[in-house]
Amino acid sequence: MDAQYHPHKIEETLQASWQDNQTFKASEDSDKEKFYCLTMFPYPSGRLHMGHVRVYTIGDVISRYQRMLGKNVMQPMGWDAFGLPAENAAIKHKTAPAEWTYKNIDFMRKQMQRLGLAYDWEREIATCQPEYYRWEQWFFLQLFKKGLVYKKNAEVNWDPVDQTVLANEQVVDGRGWRSGALVERREILQWFFKITAYADELIDDLEKLDSWPDQVKVMQKNWIGRSEGVNMNFPIKGTDKHITIYTTRPDTLMGVTYVAIAPQHPLAREAAEKNPAVAKFLDECRNVKVAEAELATMEKRGVPTGILVHHPLTNQDIPVWVANFVVMEYGSGAVMSVPAHDQRDFEFAKQYQLPIKQVIKPRDNSNWDFNNSAFTDAGVLIDSEQFSNLDSATAIEKIINYLEEHHLGKRKINFRLRDWGVSRQRYWGAPIPIINCENCGTVPVPEKDLPVILPETVKFSGVASPLKSMPEFYDVRCPLCGEKAHRETDTFDTFFESSWYYARFASHHQEKSMLDNRANYWLPVDQYVGGVEHAVLHLLYARFIHKAMRDEGLLTSDEPFTRLLTQGMVLNQGAKMSKSKGNVVDPEKMIEQFGADTVRLFMIFAAPPEQNLEWSDSGIEGSHRFLKRLWTLAYENRKLVRDENTNPSMNMDALDWDKVDANERNVLRQIYEIVEQCKFDYDRQQLNTVVSGCMKLFNLLAKTPVAHSFTIHTGFSMLLRLLAPIAPHISQQLWQDLGFEGDVIYAPWPVTQLSTLKIDEIELVVQINGKLRGHIKVPSGAEKETIEQIAVEDKKIQTALGNQKIKKIIVVPGRLVNIVAGESE
RNA sequence: GCCCGGGUGGCGGAAUAGGUAGACGCAAGGGACUUAAAAUCCCUCGGGGGCAACCCCGUGCCGGUUCGACUCCGGCCUCGGGCACCA
Numbered sequence: 035m036d037a038q039y040h041p042h043k044i045e046e047t048l049q050a051s052w053q054d055n056q057t058f059k060a061s062e063d064s065d066k067e068k069f070y071c072l073t074m075f076p077y078p079s080g081r082l083h084m085g086h087v088r089v090y091t092i093g094d095v096i097s098r099y100q101r102m103l104g105k106n107v108m109q110p111m112g113w114d115a116f117g118l119p120a121e122n123a124a125i126k127h128k129t130a131p132a133e134w135t136y137k138n139i140d141f142m143r144k145q146m147q148r149l150g151l152a153y154d155w156e157r158e159i160a161t162c163q164p165e166y167y168r169w170e171q172w173f174f175l176q177l178f179k180k181g182l183v184y185k186k187n188a189e190v191n192w193d194p195v196d197q198t199v200l201a202n203e204q205v206v207d208g209r210g211w212r213s214g215a216l217v218e219r220r221e222i223l224q225w226f227f228k229i230t231a232y233a234d235e236l237i238d239d240l241e242k243l244d245s246w247p248d249q250v251k252v253m254q255k256n257w258i259g260r261s262e263g264v265n266m267n268f269p270i271k272g273t274d275k276h277i278t279i280y281t282t283r284p285d286t287l288m289g290v291t292y293v294a295i296a297p298q299h300p301l302a303r304e305a306a307e308k309n310p311a312v313a314k315f316l317d318e319c320r321n322v323k324v325a326e327a328e329l330a331t332m333e334k335r336g337v338p339t340g341i342l343v344h345h346p347l348t349n350q351d352i353p354v355w356v357a358n359f360v361v362m363e364y365g366s367g368a369v370m371s372v373p374a375h376d377q378r379d380f381e382f383a384k385q386y387q388l389p390i391k392q393v394i395k396p397r398d399n400s401n402w403d404f405n406n407s408a409f410t411d412a413g414v415l416i417d418s419e420q421f422s423n424l425d426s427a428t429a430i431e432k433i434i435n436y437l438e439e440h441h442l443g444k445r446k447i448n449f450r451l452r453d454w455g456v457s458r459q460r461y462w463g464a465p466i467p468i469i470n471c472e473n474c475g476t477v478p479v480p481e482k483d484l485p486v487i488l489p490e491t492v493k494f495s496g497v498a499s500p501l502k503s504m505p506e507f508y509d510v511r512c513p514l515c516g517e518k519a520h521r522e523t524d525t526f527d528t529f530f531e532s533s534w535y536y537a538r539f540a541s542h543h544q545e546k547s548m549l550d551n552r553a554n555y556w557l558p559v560d561q562y563v564g565g566v567e568h569a570v571l572h573l574l575y576a577r578f579i580h581k582a583m584r585d586e587g588l589l590t591s592d593e594p595f596t597r598l599l600t601q602g603m604v605l606n607q608g609a610k611m612s613k614s615k616g617n618v619v620d621p622e623k624m625i626e627q628f629g630a631d632t633v634r635l636f637m638i639f640a641a642p643p644e645q646n647l648e649w650s651d652s653g654i655e656g657s658h659r660f661l662k663r664l665w666t667l668a669y670e671n672r673k674l675v676r677d678e679n680t681n682p683s684m685n686m687d688a689l690d691w692d693k694v695d696a697n698e699r700n701v702l703r704q705i706y707e708i709v710e711q712c713k714f715d716y717d718r719q720q721l722n723t724v725v726s727g728c729m730k731l732f733n734l735l736a737k738t739p740v741a742h743s744f745t746i747h748t749g750f751s752m753l754l755r756l757l758a759p760i761a762p763h764i765s766q767q768l769w770q771d772l773g774f775e776g777d778v779i780y781a782p783w784p785v786t787q788l789s790t791l792k793i794d795e796i797e798l799v800v801q802i803n804g805k806l807r808g809h810i811k812v813p814s815g816a817e818k819e820t821i822e823q824i825a826v827e828d829k830k831i832q833t834a835l836g837n838q839k840i841k842k843i844i845v846v847p848g849r850l851v852n853i854v855a856g857e858s859e
Numbered sequence: 860g861c862c863c864g865g866g867u868g869g870c871g872g873a874a875u876a877g878g879u880a881g882a883c884g885c886a887a888g889g890g891a892c893u894u895a896a897a898a899u900c901c902c903u904c905g906g907g908g909g910c911a912a913c914c915c916c917g918u919g920c921c922g923g924u925u926c927g928a929c930u931c932c933g934g935c936c937u938c939g940g941g942c943a944c945c946a
Contacts, residue, residue, distance in 0.1 A: 077946050118945060190944075201944040249863055253941075256862050326942050330860040359860095363943095378860090451943090458944065527944070566940060569863075574943095602865095603940085610939095639884070640871060644864090646939075648871055656885055663899095714875070723873070726883035733883090799879045804927035806879055844926055850878055854926045 035672055035771040039665035041629025045763040049150055057779070058152040060108035062555050069105035070556045071097035072536055072595075074564030074572075075112045075159075078138040079119055082145045084604040084611060084637075085565075087621045088647060091637045091760075092601055092721065093563040094151045098759035099716050100561075101152075102783050108556055109152055110539040112159035113139050116463045116528045118201060124462075125496035131462040132490035135162060145622065150630045150762055157542040161531035166538065167464035168485030169548035170530055175467060175478050176586050182228045185476065188455055189298070191323050192220035196497050199459040205323040212496075219320045224457035225466060225524070229578045233258055233449045236577055245597035247644070250569045257570045259450025264434050265366065266443035268293055268343035270301075271351060277301065277343055280365030280448055284437070285429040286372040288418040289393035291383065293343055293354045294336065294371050298362040305339040305356070312339055312356060319358050326361075334359050334382050346442045347419070357382065363452050373408060380408035393418050394426065454575065456527045461492065461499040463525025471512035471519040480513050486521070499523060532572055533579035536562075536594060549588045562595040566644075569600060599719055602646035611649070619649055631761035632658040638760050639725040660729060661764055664753075667736055668768045671746055676773035678747035691792055698742045699791065704734055705749050706786035712756045713783070721760070728757050752784040799850040800825045807834045810851070818845050825851040 052058065073093030076086055097109040113135075120131035127134065139160060146153065159166055177183045191200040195213035199222075204211045229236075237258045240251045263282035270276055277293060295302050297319040306313035315337045322328055336357035343352050359378065360369055373383035373390040383390055390404055394413040402409040412426035421429050437443030457466065465486040467479035479486055489507060492500040501507050501523040512519035534548075540556035541549045564572075573595075580594040603610055606617040624633050636657040641647040668675075684694075691699060712727040735749040750772060758765035758778045769778035793814045798821065800808045808830040812821050822843045825831060831853070838855040845851050 074946095079946090114946070199944075203945045247864095253863050257942085259862095324944080327860075328942095330942085332860090455943080460944085528946075529943095532946080565946095566864080568941095568946080570941060571943065572946080605939095608938090642872080645872090646865080650871065650885070652885055653871065660884085666899095711875090718875075720873095720875090722871095723883080726873075729883055801878080801927075804878090804925095809879085842926065844878090846878055850927095852878075852926055 035669060037666075037669055039662045039764070041631060041661070041763070044767045045148075045150060045630050048763050048766060049147060052150075052152070053147070056156075058107075058109065058154050059156060060106070060110075060154045062552050064106035066104060066106040068556060069097070069100040069107045069561070070540070070559045071100060071107060071109045071561045072539070072559045072563070073109075073111075074562070074568065075114050075532070075535060076142070077117055077119065078113045078115055078135055078142055078160075080138045080141070082142055082149075082621050084619055084621055084649065087149065087633060088604050088637045089563055089565065089601055090146065090149065090151050091634045092599065092643050093561075094149075094634075095638060095721060095759040096561050096563065096599075096719070098152055098762060098779070101779065102755065102758065102781060104782065107152075108154060108157075108540075110157040110159075110542075111146065111151070111153040111155070112157075112535060112539065113142075113161065114528065114532050114535075115139065115160045115162035116525075116531060118460070118462070120462045121460065121494065121496065124494040130491060130494065132162065135160075135462075148625060148630060149621075149634065152762075157539050159535055159538055159542070161464075161528075161535065162462075162488075164485040164487050165545070166535075167488075167526075167531065169538070170464055170526065170534070171467040171479070171484050171486060172481060173534070173548060173583070173586070174526075174530075175481065175484075177227065177582060178478055182231060182582065183225060184228065185223055185225055187221040188224045188226075189219045189221055189324050190224075190459070191217045194218055198498050202323060202325050208321060208323060216321050217323055219322065219324060222459075224455050225468075227454040227456055227578070229454045229575070230449055230451055232578050232581055233260065233451050235581060236451075236574065239577075239593055242593060243596075243598070246595075247598060247600055250566070250573065250598060250600060253569045254574055257451065257574065261448050261450075263446055263448060264437060264443045265446045266346060266370070266437060268346060268352065268370070271342040271344060277354065277368050278366040279368045279370045280446060281370055282448075283372070283375065283430070284433040284443075285412075285415060285421075285424075285426045286375045286393055287347065287370070287433055288415075288421070289372040289374050289391045290345060290352060290370045291373055291389045291391055292371045293352055294357040294360050294369050294379075294382070295339075295354060296360040296362040296367040297356055297358060299356070299360075299367045301341065301354070301368075302339065302356045305341060309340055311337050315356060315358075322358070329359060329361065332358065334378065334385070336382065336386065346437070353388075355386075364450065365448055374404065375408055375410055377408045377410055392416065397425075454527075454529075454578070456530055457524040458527055459499060460525055461488075461494065461501055463528060464488065464531065465501075466522045466524050466526060468522040469510055469512060469519045470522065471515060471517065473517055474512055474514045474519075477512055477514055477519070483513070488525070499525075501525075529572060529575045530579075533576045534583065536576070537580070537583065537589065549583070553588070554590050557589060558591045558593055559595045561597045561599065563599045563601065566600040566602070573598075599643060601643045602641065604647050604649060606649040608648070624654065628654060628658045629661075629763075631764050632661055635661065635725065635761050638721045640722070642720050642722050660732070661761060663736075664732060664757075665764065665768070667732070668750065668772060671740075671750065672772060674740060674743050675747050675750050678743050679773040679775075682744075682747075684744045686787070689787070689790075691790065695742070698745050701734060701738055701742065701745050702748065703788070703791050703793070705731060705745070705752065706788040706791065708734075709752050709756065709784050709786050710788055716759075724756065725760065728753060728760075731756070752786075754778055755781055755784050796848065798825070798848075800828065800831055801850060801852040802831070802834055802838075802855055804852060807831055821845050821851060825853065 073089050097107050101107045115135050120135050123134045124131045191205050193200050193210035193213055193215055195215035200210055205217050210217055237260055261282050263280055264284050265278055265280050267276040267278055297316050306316050336355045339354045339356055341354040345352055371379040373379045374392040375394055395416050396413050415421050415424050415429050434445055465488050467486045469477045471477050494500055508521040508523055510519055510521045536559050537549055537553050540553040544550050576594055583589045609615055611618045636654040640653055708727045708731045712724050715724045731753045738745055754765045754769050766778045795811050796814045798810050800810055808828055810824050810828050812824055840855050842854040
């Protein structure tokens with residue numbers, strides 16, 4: 035055993051042996067309870083950054099902890115390998131996206147191994163490999179057969195100069211990032227997944243996810259946005275046509291003063307043909323990027339279409355406006371506007387001097403000031419003919435019933451959730467397995483022809499996808515009629531790959547099917563770890579695909595992830611690490627300087643997993659210092675611990691605590707308390723305080739006299755196990771050097787004798803009116819009356835009480851005594 | 860704009876079901892060892908007052924509930940995440 039801590043030597047030797055012995059290989063034939071621990075796989079961007087190091091460490095700590103609890107653990111890793119950055123890198127470095135991606139994967143895999151992450155590398159997946167995406171293409175075809183896939187027009191950001199579709203992040207201040215041209219909205223035909231068919235189940239099953247953060251569940255629930263309302267027809271004056279609107283507030287029906295339609299609404303287009311002002315407005319609306327945030331924050335504008343509709347109840351004429359804030363995708367793309375009771379309608383009405391008609395008054399009968407804002411709460415109806423004087427809730431029911439009886443409207447449950455557009459007009463993605471034939475229309479690629487392989491050696495200009503100019507890719511024969519046909523050149527949204535990879539890890543190397551029985555053994559994932567930024571999109575899509583796979587008979591579970599941990603970002607000087615800010619800290623350099631254990635320890639210690647972590651150069655030095663001290667103390671006690679291992683000084687099975695020295699008993703009790711606390715913290719995943727616990731235990735051991743060899747031995751035995759999931763290398767090395775049996779990786783979790791360890795006296799806090807005034811010692815298990823008496827008779831308490839009268843005494847067992855006292859008579 | 864989080868010493872953070880605010884670590888200051896420095900070890904360390912025992916104030920801001928509030932409720936300020944083609 036070296037006198038000094040040499041992290042590199044220990045870590046590299048151990049990592050090599052883990053690899054050689056396939057220590058972390060997972061198998062399905064085990065009598066142990068299974069535990070599937072998964073961390074969101076990365077995009078292979080080139081090298082690991084601190085954010086990666088943090089998540090992967092957290093996942094690794096959890097999986098190692100579970101292994102020590104005796105579970106059959108599987109922890110795989112792979113690569114979310116398709117996506118935009120490879121195309122950008124291809125333009126910049128003139129390398130093909132495939133080559134660049136594979137190089138990055140090789141480099142990052144080495145970096146992960148150097149961190150000592152306990153992965154089963156045999157299960158590794160790169161989503162850009164045909165062996166993977168062929169099953170995605172296959173699954174798409176199954177959804178197609180079931181009618182869960184359809185094609186429709188949808189808007190994209192169009193760069194008129196580069197003649198290409200832009201991602202939202204490629205639109206900067208309304209212009210294409212490369213060309214600088216003003217982007218335009220353009221409609222193109224795209225494939226969609228009917229995720230809305232699962233909307234109810236996606237919302238209802240959130241309740242089953244007890245071990246998900248509430249935060250994420252609430253976000254998903256709001257995102258899906260189930261609302262109960264009514265679809266209502268407003269007849270168009272002078273025609274037999276009508277506009278359908280959706281509202282959740284039919285109680286405000288009598289307050290409608292105009293109807294607003296989306297710029298994409300067919301009626302708006304019709305109006306534009308006759309009305310140049312409308313045409314001009316629609317044209318202006320095209321220069322806004324396709325993003326909800328954009329729509330919500332831009333100036334609310336509109337123009338009258340000249341169209342009038344009849345109010346369904348009063349038959350009154352109501353003008354129809356086109357407004358830029360009405361979303362075509364939600365409801366029917368048209369809304370009834372009630373300025374008096376909706377804030378956005380209110381502002382719009384003020385801006386264009388449209389009438390504001392109050393039909394709801396506050397329940398307390400007060401007057402509402404309509405100069406500043408709408409009254410949006412529920413209340414009592416006024417000026418609403420037969421519905422006047424009803425409360426909002428009753429009125430909603432009565433009005434809906436009336437509308438249904440008179441065939442003017444129909445009850446409708448609506449979702450904010452929209453169907454998932456999966457077409458991307460890009461090269462670096464999985465090809466959509468469809469052939470377009472002039473005779474036969476849309477023809478799925480026959481399953482025997484899968485996979486449709488993405489050509490990897492291409493010339494990449496960055497403007498349009500190379501597939502669009504590769505006849506060898508798109509010129510095909512129609513599988514039905516045999517005539518010349520055209521292969522789909524769009525590729526899948528990369529969220530599709532990341533929606534089922536967790537299941538494929540459990541069926542790796544299966545060439546005959548997408549998934550096999552092993553998936554039912556491992557799934558659902560017991561612990562999923564990843565960033566909060568994925569709270570809605572990725573996690574919702576994965577839940578949807580999981581249910582779709584279940585309905586395809588590929589799986590039996592309803593949900594993919596049992597427990598979810600969403601971790602925070604790594605910041606430096608209060609900001610996300612980025613090249614432009616110049617605050618990037620390279621994990622590779624940190625490992626070089628301090629070793630993997632120190633980096634891991636700091637990542638876990640510096641903040642609780644869910645919160646952002648502030649990088650600190652001196653902080654990581656502190657973590658390193660702790661490991662050095664630990665090594666030194668272990669070195670100094672090596673003989674004592676080894677001897678105790680071969681020749682125990684106390685027999686735990688027949689231990690008589692009364693014969694143990696009181697001081698030693700006291701130290702042991704503290705050790706046990708720390709160990710119990712660490713267990714509690716591991717289970718609630720507050721890993722930073724586990725490290726605090728380890729440090730406390732270490733500080734205690736450093737002060738323990740050598741005579742207490744039993745305590746020192748117990749302390750080391752427990753400390754090394756508590757620390758093993760976090761700093762696995764040093765823990766294993768010391769475990770071995772101090773003569774403990776086997777590998778710490780498989781060592782059973784420490785069990786304490788805390789419950790049998792007797793305590794004679796406990797200390798309680800004494801408060802007067804909630805303010806700390808003293809401490810008392812009482813026999814453990816003392817009666818409430820005894821405690822009260824001791825507290826009141828305490829000298830300090832007597833002085834503090836003076837001649838105040840005691841009104842009440844509250845005793846919280848094991849914690850405190852609060853004396854409620856007041857003025858004397 | 861909408862949805863969801865966070866705000867506690869000089870700094871990162873702790874306080875488990877409403878019960879001692881500041882655990883653990885970092886930084887800083889003082890001391891020991893050393894020719895010296897580094898390393899290591901010991902002490903101090905929220906603010907104010909007091910010779911002291913002790914006292915007062917203090918968890919973003921304002922108000923409420925409670926014997927007792929960092930914790931619960933109402934309102935606000937501020938920083939961050941997401942908003943459907945970044946992943």
